[in-house]
Amino acid sequence: MSAGRHLDEGHLVAAAQRGDLDAFNELVLAYQDRVYNLAYRILGDPAAAEDATQETFIAAYQHLSTFRGGSFLSWLMRTVAHRCYDELRRHKRRPAVSWESFGEMDEEANPFLVNGHPTPEEAAQQAELTRFLQSAIVTLPPDQRVVLVLSDVEGMNYQEIADTVGIPVGTVKSRLARARARLRDLLQARGELLPRAYRLEEE
Amino acid sequence: MPGKNRGRERVDEWLSAYIDGALSPRERARLEARLAQDADLRARLESLQRTVALVRGLPPVPAPRNFLLTPAMVHPLAPVAHRPAPKARRLAPALTFATVISGLLCIVLLVGNLLTPGWGGPGAAAPAPMIAYETEGSPEAGQAEETAKRALPLSEAVPTETAPPASAAAVSETAVPEMRVWSEETPSPLEGPFPPEMGGIGGGGAAPGPSLREPGEPEEPEAEALPIPTPEPQPPERAAAAGEATPAAIPAVEVTPTSPPVETSEAPTPLPLASWLPVGGLALLTAVLAVLSVRAWRAQ
Numbered sequence: 100m101s102a103g104r105h106l107d108e109g110h111l112v113a114a115a116q117r118g119d120l121d122a123f124n125e126l127v128l129a130y131q132d133r134v135y136n137l138a139y140r141i142l143g144d145p146a147a148a149e150d151a152t153q154e155t156f157i158a159a160y161q162h163l164s165t166f167r168g169g170s171f172l173s174w175l176m177r178t179v180a181h182r183c184y185d186e187l188r189r190h191k192r193r194p195a196v197s198w199e200s201f202g203e204m205d206e207e208a209n210p211f212l213v214n215g216h217p218t219p220e221e222a223a224q225q226a227e228l229t230r231f232l233q234s235a236i237v238t239l240p241p242d243q244r245v246v247l248v249l250s251d252v253e254g255m256n257y258q259e260i261a262d263t264v265g266i267p268v269g270t271v272k273s274r275l276a277r278a279r280a281r282l283r284d285l286l287q288a289r290g291e292l293l294p295r296a297y298r299l300e301e302e
Numbered sequence: 303m304p305g306k307n308r309g310r311e312r313v314d315e316w317l318s319a320y321i322d323g324a325l326s327p328r329e330r331a332r333l334e335a336r337l338a339q340d341a342d343l344r345a346r347l348e349s350l351q352r353t354v355a356l357v358r359g360l361p362p363v364p365a366p367r368n369f370l371l372t373p374a375m376v377h378p379l380a381p382v383a384h385r386p387a388p389k390a391r392r393l394a395p396a397l398t399f400a401t402v403i404s405g406l407l408c409i410v411l412l413v414g415n416l417l418t419p420g421w422g423g424p425g426a427a428a429p430a431p432m433i434a435y436e437t438e439g440s441p442e443a444g445q446a447e448e449t450a451k452r453a454l455p456l457s458e459a460v461p462t463e464t465a466p467p468a469s470a471a472a473v474s475e476t477a478v479p480e481m482r483v484w485s486e487e488t489p490s491p492l493e494g495p496f497p498p499e500m501g502g503i504g505g506g507g508a509a510p511g512p513s514l515r516e517p518g519e520p521e522e523p524e525a526e527a528l529p530i531p532t533p534e535p536q537p538p539e540r541a542a543a544a545g546e547a548t549p550a551a552i553p554a555v556e557v558t559p560t561s562p563p564v565e566t567s568e569a570p571t572p573l574p575l576a577s578w579l580p581v582g583g584l585a586l587l588t589a590v591l592a593v594l595s596v597r598a599w600r601a602q
Contacts, residue, residue, distance in 0.1 A: 124370045135365035145366065153369050160376050232356055250322075251357040257324060276318035277311065283353040 108171050116163045123160050130172055131156075134179050140248045141183040143237035151186060155179040176253065177263045180245055184264070187241035235285045243278035250275050317347050321354055397595035404591055408584035415577055 108129075114122035134155055139148035155178050159166075166174055236244060249255045249263060250271075260275075261268045316333055319325050325333065337344050 120371060120373060120376065127369050127371065131365040131369045132362065135369075136362045139363045140360065149366065152365065156369050156371055157375055160371055228356070229360060232360060236357070247357065251354055252360060254358075257322070272319055272324065273311075273315055275322075276315035279318050279350055279353055279357075280311070280314040282357065283349050286353055286356070287349065 112163070112166065112171050115160065116166070120160075123163075126171065127156050130175055133172065134175055137176060137248065137253060138179050138183055140233070140236065140252045141180070141245055142186060143233055147186065151179060151182050155182055158182070173259075173263075176249075180249060180263055184241060184245050187244070231289065232282075232286075235282055238285065239278050239281060243274050243281070246271055246274040247278035247282070251279075313343070313346070314350070317343075317350050318354075320347070321351055394595060394598035394601070397591055397598050401588055401591040401595050404584055404588040408581060408588055411581045411584060415581060418577070 108126070111122045111126050115126065131152065135148055135152045138151040138155070139145060142148050142151060155175065159175055159178055236247065239247060245264060246260055249260045250257075255263065257268045257271045257275075260271045264271070266274075316325065316329065320330065320333055337347065
């Protein structure tokens with residue numbers, strides 16, 4: 100399946116490079132979830148993630164001539180990661196999300212999240228944990244946040260992250276370690292949440 | 303205190319890399335040896351592992367809507383807008399090349415016709431400019447001075463419609479003016495001969511001629527055409543004698559053997575119309591190609 104998809108991707112990219120907007124839109128449909136998810140996890144805001152996703156696709160289409168083969172999805176992910184990082188730096192002076200506002204962030208209270216969970220209680224717990232985690236990620240400094248999301252949400256290895264962000268592998272390593280440690284400290288500070296999360300993990 | 307933090311960070315970095323399997327075998331062995339002895343370190347590793355597991359377990363958030371692009375969204379810098387440029391970039395040289403080829407063919411045919419014995423009257427006006435320069439160079443023809451005077455407006459007019467693209471090769475200029483001469487001359491055999499000597503008859507035929515020619519701006523082609531004849535010693539004299547007629551001077555030298563027809567022109571014997579049709583057709587084709595190539599270059 101993945102091979103067929105790759106073949107399609109190549110043809111669609113080639114057609115899009117010739118100005119075929121319909122071909123490009125097929126790529127949009129195929130990858131919009133991945134692009135949006137990355138934007139949302141980095142930015143932590145649905146509206147900002149939507150903007151970043153749309154802008155990413157527009158920019159990608161306009162700069163298709165600079166795409167030199169390889170994985171189109173990776174190219175898109177790189178584009179959206181950069182866009183999100185720029186966005187975070189642009190709003191650096193904006194006050195960070197406070198712990199008090201965590202309970203108000205309900206963008207995760209989405210029916211799809213509940214899918215696959217047998218009981219409403221578990222679903223509610225999972226949704227709460229997910230919401231909490233996302234809120235914690237948003238408190239990380241932008242450089243750590245991007246690396247953490249690329250690693251632990253997107254599943255990229257150190258080298259891929261280094262290539263995507265344009266930093267040395269050693270820097271990826273240290274930023275990722277700091278991000279994880281900080282997240283762990285935040286989770287531990289909310290002791291009542293973390294043990295429950297562990298229980299969910301272990302059950 | 304900062305030293306202790308640094309140490310903690312260092313440990314966390316090791317643990318984080320350990321989780322990712324990114325430690326070297328030696329580092330890994332050292333860390334595992336320490337983990338076996340240090341319960342705090344094991345707890346630390348465990349809490350970090352759980353944190354990572356939680357983040358990795360975050361459910362994917364699907365796009366809340368479709369992000370399909372519309373032409374309006376991508377219009378400002380759309381590849382669609384860029385497409386004509388590469389096309390024109392490929393088209394322009396091709397058109398210029400075609401113009402040159404067509405012009406050269408036209409010259410070949412023209413020269414062939416001019417050299418055909420029995421040709422005379424109708425084309426007399428055509429060789430006139432050429433002869434004019436040639437006679438300047440050769441001492442013989444005295445009558446040629448008259449033709450030279452007449453040749454001036456003619457030769458000035460030569461590149462008129464050509465208006466060759468700035469970027470077009472100089473070659474196309476040499477070919478195109480030649481063709482122009484003929485394209486303007488072609489009607490004359492049809493409407494009536496315009497021999498240089500028969501001023502009376504030519505008066506009618508000459509009237510539309512200059513009107514076509516006057517708007518010409520031969521400067522551009524001249525500037526580009528000049529480098530070609532430079533090896534010859536004559537151009538400066540010509541420039542002095544004939545002013546702007548220089549472009550026509552180039553073909554004139556090449557068509558030197560046309561001097562005999564001048565004598566025959568006194569007894570005009572129109573060549574069959576059919577033999578001029580290809581020349582006229584080619585001239586027209588060259589003109590069209592020249593215009594198209596100018597547009598193609600400008601489109602860039």
